[in-house]
Amino acid sequence: xxxxxxxxxxxxxxxxxxxxxxxxxxxxxxxxxxxxxxxxxxxxxxxxxxxxxxxxxxxxxxxxxxxxxxxxxxxxxxxxxxxxxxxxxxxxxxxxxxxxxxxxxxxxxxxxxxxxxxxxxxxxxxxxxxxxxxxxxxxxxxxxxxxxxxxxxxxxxxxxxxxxxxxxxxxxxxxxxxxxxxxxxxxxxxxxxxxxxxxxxxxxxxxxxxxxxxxxxxxxxxxxxxxxxxxxxxxxxxxxxxxxxxxxxxxxxxxxxxxxxxxxxxxxxxxxxxxxxxxxxxxxxxxxxxxxxxxxxxxxxxxxxxxxxxxxxxxxxxxxxxxxxxxxxxxxxxx
Numbered sequence: 001x002x003x004x005x006x007x008x009x010x011x012x013x014x015x016x017x018x019x020x021x022x023x024x025x026x027x028x029x030x031x032x033x034x035x036x037x038x039x040x041x042x043x044x045x046x047x048x049x050x051x052x053x054x055x056x057x058x059x060x061x062x063x064x065x066x067x068x069x070x071x072x073x074x075x076x077x078x079x080x081x082x083x084x085x086x087x088x089x090x091x092x093x094x095x096x097x098x099x100x101x102x103x104x105x106x107x108x109x110x111x112x113x114x115x116x117x118x119x120x121x122x123x124x125x126x127x128x129x130x131x132x133x134x135x136x137x138x139x140x141x142x143x144x145x146x147x148x149x150x151x152x153x154x155x156x157x158x159x160x161x162x163x164x165x166x167x168x169x170x171x172x173x174x175x176x177x178x179x180x181x182x183x184x185x186x187x188x189x190x191x192x193x194x195x196x197x198x199x200x201x202x203x204x205x206x207x208x209x210x211x212x213x214x215x216x217x218x219x220x221x222x223x224x225x226x227x228x229x230x231x232x233x234x235x236x237x238x239x240x241x242x243x244x245x246x247x248x249x250x251x252x253x254x255x256x257x258x259x260x261x262x263x264x265x266x267x268x269x270x271x272x273x274x275x276x277x278x279x280x281x282x283x284x285x286x287x288x289x290x291x292x293x294x295x296x297x298x299x300x301x302x303x304x305x306x307x308x309x310x311x312x313x314x315x316x317x318x319x320x321x322x323x324x325x326x327x328x329x330x331x332x333x334x335x
Contacts, residue, residue: 029074032126039135040163051127051139051157053083056166058334068269070189070296081187084123085157090185091306093117094218098309100181107148114216136160151180165333174320182318183304184328189296192261192268197237197284197294203260204231207248219307243283245306259299262335273330277301278316301330
């Protein structure tokens with residue numbers, strides 16, 4: 001997917017007064033300004049808080065339209081990171097501590113029950129709107145240098161719908177003077193159709209799984225997929241529990257991998273991603289809140305593994321040089 005361009009003649013954000021990130025006055029939806037894009041039977045609703053994919057539907061008629069991700073209401077605090085963009089790291093930094101270029105850093109614990117730094121620094125940031133076309137939206141924000149992450153990164157998120165589905169690209173650009181660790185990914189909960197995760201069939205063409213401790217989900221060993229984690233052939237999920245990162249994907253000649261989730265009648269959803277995403281976190285969404293419990297399957301393509309800030313390049317950690325940038329992209333489409 002081509003990266004975001006800035007000279008395409010689209011209106012700047014300061015003319016989009018009803019949709020800019022400066023909307024946040026009385027009466028604004030809790031999830032931020034709302035952007036809708038549509039094409040080829042796809043409709044995506046984007047919320048500016050977290051540059052979040054709030055809803056994605058496919059179908060031409062109201063009776064045929066179906067959700068491809070678990071949605072939430074515009075005037076609702078986003079539940080369980082549904083659809084958020086995760087950066088400058090996805091998943092966890094264990095204990096909120098890491099070392100980079102010989103310096104030790106400590107991040108705030110944003111996963112208090114497990115005492116980790118979870119899902120980066122922008123999931124609750126109100127992004128500004130750079131462009132909004134009928135089939136395309138571009139949002140951006142800057143991560144300021146701060147305690148625990150003293151690096152400045154400009155983040156741009158582009159959403160586009162066409163006959164291939166909803167395409168998303170996230171670009172991080174280092175606008176500071178020193179090297180910066182970087183990783184990104186999304187957090188959608190995919191929906192195949194009626195029912196719950198238990199009723200759907202998953203194809204996950206990954207050869208390796210990252211084992212974790214059962215209590216705090218601290219990564220331990222990367223091992224070949226086995227038992228309930230071997231999902232390389234279409235497998236009914238049933239009651240199995242998964243909250244693990246996978247890698248070693250079967251890819252086509254272009255480096256694209258695909259994960260498919262379908263119902264018994266063959267309808268469902270497919271997520272594809274390029275070689276820049278070497279990892280995918282999959283979670284069966286087991287939750288104590290009944291309406292959240294196994295309502296969708298979290299499928300999170302990631303440029304790096306959980307705790308990559310500590311594991312380094314071997315687990316996919318990227319380093320952005322001053323002025324350098326990196327783009328990762330993925331697509332969600334109906335089956």
